[in-house]
Amino acid sequence: MTQITPQRPALDALQALDARDPLAHKRAEFLLPPGVIYLDGNSLGALPAAVPARLDHVTRQEWGDALIRSWTANNEGGRDWMALPDRVAAKVARLIGARPHEVAVGDSTSVNLFKALSAALAVADAGRRVILTDADNFPTDLYVAQGLNALLGGRYELRPVPAADLSAHLGPEVAVVMLTQVDYRTGERLDLAAVTAQAHAAGAVTLWDLAHSAGAFEVDLNGAGADFAVGCGYKYLNGGPGAPAFLFVAERHHAAPVALSGWMGHADPFEMARDYAPAAGARRFVVGTPMVLSLSALDTALDVFADVDLGALRAKSLSLTETFMALLDGIPDLTLVTPSDPSRRGSQVSYRHPQAREAMRRLVERGVIGDFRTPDILRFGFTPLYLSHAEVYHAAQAVQDVVQELRA
Ligand SMILES: Cc1ncc(COP(=O)(O)O)c(C=O)c1O
């Protein structure tokens, strides 16, 4: 087993950091299995302890007993299902620097990408024909843009370029700049404010995918003047598998056409009017019947953030990722692909390894749960709400051991 050299953080020093951690108490608000170090909250967040009781209440009382009355029952108390998407939207808004009426919650991130990109193209300057994106963007972002463009008769060109070269490609032909803020493989974080300003200076509209941002660190969409954004409910927001996603539309774009104009985004759904008239604000981007069970889980999951200082969240995230990188510095066969500059890093750390798939299999067998991502990436996500520095130490030790085993 490779020895940890003296300049690497020592366990007792990390335990001292944990003792001063202002977020340490949040761990008790999650149910995590014993013997597991969970470094995959960037794929599926852990279960918030209050969620099972909420789901039990929603199924037995709200569904089982109140039945259809729950759609509107107790709306004075703010518990009616009809308004659930709006209540959840308000909780998400705080985490992404938006106002509640600029956020819609529902559907998957992919579907929200479709809605947002349709609207973004509609408000972009007519005559511009390029959708500029990161060549390494998450597949669904690329596929949705390809599908929408085909539907629009191939009017646009989806132009994938390396993230590092974006500014060089911001010409007068660019309609929309569609980017994921934190790269799902490398964990590289783009400067949302700076890129938004560059895109605007070039006359383009921005669409951000915040899948690996929301709930991992503070995002300030309005501070940056961003136009559109989407993100996942099941990663750092801990809403559970398949949780509803969110869509941000800056107020100045609320008049943009609604591509998926469903009755739940109508100004008065139960009027059953023949023609679509949009609801106020981003609620118009809610399409069909709200997914009450999963929205309820997300609603309760978001309460975990109520007393969380987002600056402290970012500080702890950086401390955890920094610690992990320091512990694994110089380990043979591991090539760091995540930027060591903290301002360019999200809340994950990734390494290339020649046997990454097998290495991750062995790690998971030992209870250290991360991800393998093709072709050769070991990916570790760090959720500041439920991870300690001591766990990071033990996880890094397990990585060293597995890497050493595979060399033998
Ligand atoms: C950047 C990014 N966008 C979107 C998604 C997922 O979209 P959906 O929830 O529609 O599967 C993911 C992960 O699954 C992702 O990493």
Ligand SMILES: Nc1c(O)cccc1C(=O)C[C@H](N)C(=O)O
């Ligand atoms: N969305 C996922 C799913 O439905 C099954 C398994 C994994 C996922 C993921 O979240 C993948 C993730 N977006 C990633 O960054 O790799």
